[in-house]
Amino acid sequence: TQSVGKKMPGIEVRIIDPETGEECPRGTQGEVVCRGYNVMKGYYAMPEATEAAIDKDNWLHSGDLGVMDEDGYVVITGRIKDMIIRGGENIYPREIEEFLYGMDGVHDVQVVGIPSRKYGEEVAAFIINKEGYDLAPEDVRDYCRGKIAWHKVPRYIAFVKEYPMTASGKIQKFKLREKSEEYFGEVR
Structure with missing residues (x-):
């Protein structure tokens, strides 16, 4: 399985349980979320879409399922909607x-x-x-x-x-x- 790599400097990446929002232990599948200078402020004139994608703590919810290994490499394993x-x-x-x-x-x-x-x-x-x-x-x-x-x-x-x-x-x-x-x- 091929990794998409590690996070870039100045960006935070976590794998969370999509149901609870709690961070998953390394090696456990969950939703890939990130925040940092790379994340948009929101969708233009679409507050509901923005609220669905970016939570109150400014984490962008990708909708991708993934696993992060002990070294911080992430493998995408699917989509939540699938x-x-x-x-x-x-x-x-x-x-x-x-x-x-x-x-x-x-x-x-x-x-x-x-x-x-x-x-x-x-x-x-x-x-x-x-x-x-x-x-x-x-x-x-x-x-x-x-x-x-x-x-x-x-x-x-x-x-x-x-x-x-x-x-x-x-x-x-x-x-x-x-x-x-x-x-x-x-x-x-």
Whole structure:
């Protein structure tokens, strides 16, 4: 995993628990926040947006999840808005995606949370097979079983040819969520 580096002089960087705002111990995942001369004063004529991004102590909340090691190097591990909450468990899609990239036959994978009446959200994986492979959902579940926590194993798996993209080439995960009923029917 590649680090984005250490903080610059005159800038403070912390990793905090997104729910409590408490600083996380080194090596623990949380939200990356910073303050210093590099942080904007706020959004022009948008006080609500400013209040959502910059707290009363002038910490800019990035929305990025990350881990800081003992030497102060930060690794970005995902986005808070992509986090899946399944029955009270916080699940980070990037962790599952990184795991599934190690499976033979997986060319690309995007993991999203889809609405569930029973659990709030369920884990869904949208996979593009490598050429020459014809994976089935059960192959993916078998690969996961016993290697990642049971609640992280994708309950819903779809094989797709491509992902919905922005004009600049960024994958639109929200569109995958919106299409979940089309792929999986109604989720319980």
